[in-house]
Amino acid sequence: MSEKRGERPERELHEGVKPIEALGVGKGKVHYGGQAVIEGVMMRGPRKVAVAVRLPNGEIDVHCEEFVSLSRKSRILRLPVIRGGLTLIESLALGIKALNFSASVAMEAEEKADAEAKAAEKAVAGGTGESGAEAMNGSDPDADDKPRELARDDWKTKAALTGTMIAAFGLGILFFFYIPLVLSDLLMRLLGTDSSILFNAIDGVIRVTFFLAYIWGVSQWREMRRVFEYHGAEHKTIFCHEAEEKLTPANAQKYTTRHPRCGTSFLLIVMVVSILVFMLTGRPQGISHRLMRLLLIPVIAGVSYEIMKLSALRGETRWARAISTPGMWLQGITTKQPSDLQVEVAIAALDAAKDGDDAVAEVVAGDGDQDTEGDDAR
Numbered sequence: 001m002s003e004k005r006g007e008r009p010e011r012e013l014h015e016g017v018k019p020i021e022a023l024g025v026g027k028g029k030v031h032y033g034g035q036a037v038i039e040g041v042m043m044r045g046p047r048k049v050a051v052a053v054r055l056p057n058g059e060i061d062v063h064c065e066e067f068v069s070l071s072r073k074s075r076i077l078r079l080p081v082i083r084g085g086l087t088l089i090e091s092l093a094l095g096i097k098a099l100n101f102s103a104s105v106a107m108e109a110e111e112k113a114d115a116e117a118k119a120a121e122k123a124v125a126g127g128t129g130e131s132g133a134e135a136m137n138g139s140d141p142d143a144d145d146k147p148r149e150l151a152r153d154d155w156k157t158k159a160a161l162t163g164t165m166i167a168a169f170g171l172g173i174l175f176f177f178y179i180p181l182v183l184s185d186l187l188m189r190l191l192g193t194d195s196s197i198l199f200n201a202i203d204g205v206i207r208v209t210f211f212l213a214y215i216w217g218v219s220q221w222r223e224m225r226r227v228f229e230y231h232g233a234e235h236k237t238i239f240c241h242e243a244e245e246k247l248t249p250a251n252a253q254k255y256t257t258r259h260p261r262c263g264t265s266f267l268l269i270v271m272v273v274s275i276l277v278f279m280l281t282g283r284p285q286g287i288s289h290r291l292m293r294l295l296l297i298p299v300i301a302g303v304s305y306e307i308m309k310l311s312a313l314r315g316e317t318r319w320a321r322a323i324s325t326p327g328m329w330l331q332g333i334t335t336k337q338p339s340d341l342q343v344e345v346a347i348a349a350l351d352a353a354k355d356g357d358d359a360v361a362e363v364v365a366g367d368g369d370q371d372t373e374g375d376d377a378r
Contacts, residue, residue, distance in 0.1 A: 030045065030046060030354075031261075032044065032045050032238055032241065032350060032353060032354075033091070033238075033261070034234040034238065034346070034349065034350075035091075035094075035095050035098060035231075035234070035263070036227045036228070036230035036231035036233075036234055037051060037053070037098050037099050037101070037102035037227075037230070038053070038099065038102035038103055038105075038106050038227070039053050039054045039102060039105075039106060039226070039230070039345075040052050040053035040054060040102050040105075040230060040345050040349070041230050041233060041234045041237075041345055041346040041349045042094070042095070042098035042349060043234070043346070043349040043350045043352070043353040044067070044091075044094060044353060045353040045354060046068070046069070046072065047066065047067070047068060048064055048065065048066055048067060048352065048353045048354075049064070049065060049067040049094055049098075049353060050062060050063065050064040050065075050348075050349045050350075050351075050352035050353040051063045051064075051098045051101050051102060051349060052345045052346070052348040052349035052352065053101070053102050053105045053106075053345070054341065054342075054345050055105070055109060056109045060344065060345055060348045061105055062348050062349065062352050063101055064352040064353070067094070069086070069087070069090055070086060070090070071083045071086055071087070080302075080306050081299065081302035081303055081305075081306060082302060083302070083305070084301055084302030084303065084304065084305025084306055085298035085299060085301050085302040085305075087301075087305060088298065088301040088302075088305070089298070091263075173294070175210055175214070176207055176210055176211065177207070177290075177293065177294065178290075179206075179210075180203050180206040180207045180210065181203060181284065181290060183202075183206055184199055184202045184203040184206060185199075187202055188202070194283070196279070196282045196283035197279055199283045200275060200278045200279040200283070201275065201279075203275075203278065204271070204272075204274065204275030204278070207271060207274070207275075208268075208271045208272070208275075211267070211268070211271055212330075215264075215330065215333055215334060216333065219333045219334070225336060228333075228334055228335055228336040229336045229337065229338040229339070229342055230338065230342055230345065230346070231257070231334060231335045231336070232257035232335040232336050232337055232338045232342075233252075233338035233342040233343045233345065233346040234346050234349075235255070235256070235257050235258065235259040235262065235331075235335060236252040236253060236255045236256070236257060236338065236343060236346070237252050237343060237346040237347050237349075237350050238259060238350070239252070239255035239256065239259065240252040240254075240255060241350060241354075243255070247347045247350065247351065248347070249340035249343040249344055249347070250340075252343045252346070252347065253340065253343060257331065257335035257336065257337060257338075258328045258331040258332070258335060259331070260308075260311065260312040260315055260324045260327075260328065261308060261309075261312050262327065262331055262334075262335075264327060264330050264331050264334045264335075265308060265324060265326075265327025265328065265330065265331065266304060266305070266308050266327070268326055268327045268330055269304040269307055269308055269323070269327065270300055270301060270304045273300050273303050273304045273307070274296075274297075274300045277296060277299070277300050277303070278293060278296075281293070281296070307323060308323075308324075311323040311324050312324070
């Protein structure tokens with residue numbers, strides 16, 4: 001029975017994917033992580049970070065720059081747990097920068113389209129006799145030759161996007177930490193108990209519920225579907241690379257959109273680990289105790305990173321499957337089947353990020369998706 005690409009059920013895609021160990025993602029292999037951005041993908045390797053964005057004219061704009069993690073410069077920063085917290089911080093910074101880049105490209109393309117439309121209207125209204133092609137080029141015939149970096153470095157754009165990210169971070173703290181604490185206090189008073197274990201269990205359940213509700217809510221936003229499709233393209237491309245196949249859309253499309261090192265899975269592990277860690281700290285008393293929970297986030301991220309990394313390396317064992325399965329289920333929401341054109345963008349980003357890295361020994365890059373992968377996140 002023939003099926004159109006993109007319509008195969010996820011179950012069948014999983015059956016065609018080799019176990020994670022067989023894909024060569026263990027010791028001695030270079031790991032790549034990434035993140036979906038606006039109309040594109042960011043890929044991170046041990047030496048470079050690359051962002052590829054599909055332009056309205058169909059071309060792929062690739063921006064690549066050198067980046068070496070601090071963990072590669074210091075043995076202390078490569079220690080377990082510490083490297084996970086560092087990866088989280090670096091992935092957040094790179095993710096914001098990649099989003100800024102893709103957003104500036106999108107705004108630049110929109111401004112150019114508006115300018116061309118206005119120039120065409122002016123030419124028609126004024127009867128200048130310009131040809132259609134000349135009118136569509138706008139009033140500046142040399143516009144296409146101007147360096148695109150000027151638009152990307154616009155300080156107003158950066159300030160607006162940075163402000164948005166700060167606001168988003170503040171809202172994250174509010175909804176995933178402060179409000180759950182307030183609701184937990186309220187429920188504890190209604191139950192008439194002071195048990196710190198019960199308090200932290202309730203607080204954890206509320207945070208996980210909020211997180212899942214947030215993921216589901218975002219998935220209902222139609223514009224986010226394309227981002228989730230690029231997220232799927234990122235995973236397929238990384239799977240294809242790990243299987244040591246030639247990077248082509250046809251080869252990448254054979255693989256699943258769900259990756260065990262995805263940032264979505266990482267965040268879910270963080271939520272669960274935080275419940276256990278916070279149980280050890282007892283019930284928070286006062287503002288200082290609650291602020292201490294925020295300071296523990298890098299530690300929780302570091303522990304979660306080690307758990308995710310180990311489960312990815314031991315993917316065929318029962319305990320590893322038990323850890324990774326919930327995150328893989330959740331990726332059914334945060335990843336969608338991409339088109340070949342979207343996979344081409346992911347391949348362009350990975351090709352730029354690779355550039356001679358294949359000889360580098362074991363390196364785990366953040367996907368950002370968080371993907372940590374920053375997995376993305378991948």
